[in-house]
Amino acid sequence: MLRIIRLTVAFVLGLAFLATVTPAQAGTASGEAVAVRVLRYDASRAAEFRSAIDQAAQVWNSSVTNVRLVAGSPADFVVYADNGWPRTQPTSLGRGTIWMGRQATAEGHNPLRIATHEIGHVLGLPDRRTGLCSDLMSGASAGTGCTNPYPNAAEKAEVERNFRGYTPLVDFGRVYVDSPEPAAR
Numbered sequence: 001m002l003r004i005i006r007l008t009v010a011f012v013l014g015l016a017f018l019a020t021v022t023p024a025q026a027g028t029a030s031g032e033a034v035a036v037r038v039l040r041y042d043a044s045r046a047a048e049f050r051s052a053i054d055q056a057a058q059v060w061n062s063s064v065t066n067v068r069l070v071a072g073s074p075a076d077f078v079v080y081a082d083n084g085w086p087r088t089q090p091t092s093l094g095r096g097t098i099w100m101g102r103q104a105t106a107e108g109h110n111p112l113r114i115a116t117h118e119i120g121h122v123l124g125l126p127d128r129r130t131g132l133c134s135d136l137m138s139g140a141s142a143g144t145g146c147t148n149p150y151p152n153a154a155e156k157a158e159v160e161r162n163f164r165g166y167t168p169l170v171d172f173g174r175v176y177v178d179s180p181e182p183a184a185r
Contacts, residue, residue, distance in 0.1 A: 034065065034066050035066070036065070036066055036067065036068050038068045039067060039070070039077065039094045039122075040070055040073060040074065040076050041053065041070070041071060041072075041075055041076065041077050041078070041079060042071070042078045042079065043071060045078070045079065045081065046079040046080065046081050046100055047100075048081065049079070049081050049115060052100070052111040052112045052114070053079050053100070053115050054071065055112050055115070055149075056112060056115035056116040056118075056119050056149065057069035057070070057071070059112075059116050059150060059151075060116065060120075060151075063150065063156050064156055064159050064160055064163075065160065066160055066163045067094075067159060067163050076095045076122075077094070077095055077096045077097065077119075077122045078097050078098070079097075079098045079099075079100060080099050080100065081099075081100050081101075081102065082099050082100075083101065083102050083103060084099065084103055085101040085103050085177050085178060085179040086098075086099065086100055086104050086117075086178045087118070087175050087178060088118045088121035088175070088178075089173070089174070089175045090121050090122050090124070091172055091173060092172055093123075093124050093162055093172075094122060094123070094163075095122070096122045098118045098119070098122065100114065100118070104140060104179075107144060109140060109144055110144075110146070110147040110149070112149040113136070113147055113149045114139075114178065115149075116136060116149040116150070116151070117137060118178065120136055120137055120155065121170055123159045123162065123163075124158070124159060124162035124163075124168030124169070125137050125151075125155060125158060125159065125168075126169045126176070127139055127178070129141040133145075133146035133148050134152050135152055135155070136148070136149070136151045137151075137155060139178040140180040
């Protein structure tokens, strides 16, 4: 009898525990639960761009619900500082290498916008040189006066879809160079 009571209590406690531990909510209209994919980044070699990378991670964390960017190791993507143009080589969804090039900031481009844009490539977004400041993935084509670091609604939705299993439009293995010149094809 004591064994039955113990099993019953354990079962009820187990159900209570399961009721309180659920996957992260994606905030969808249907309220369905969506697992959050955590991506770790290493910005220890990003020199003066370290804070811009950390801020860009927070921009993405506040913009999408099924991806969470955290500084840590082992890293899914690594960020370096160099003297060229900013560029990213995504190797698979959520993985790759980012180079925060000083040439763009020397010409007046905003470091936070650059960092958020380059992380967008790791999240599966290609360049879209629309020239519109409201389009994060328009990159340098929006000009040096553009400081908007936030993805627009379509870009947010695309990242959400990418991490729900859709095929990203970014070409993995390609290096995306964010210079004001048109992309070579």
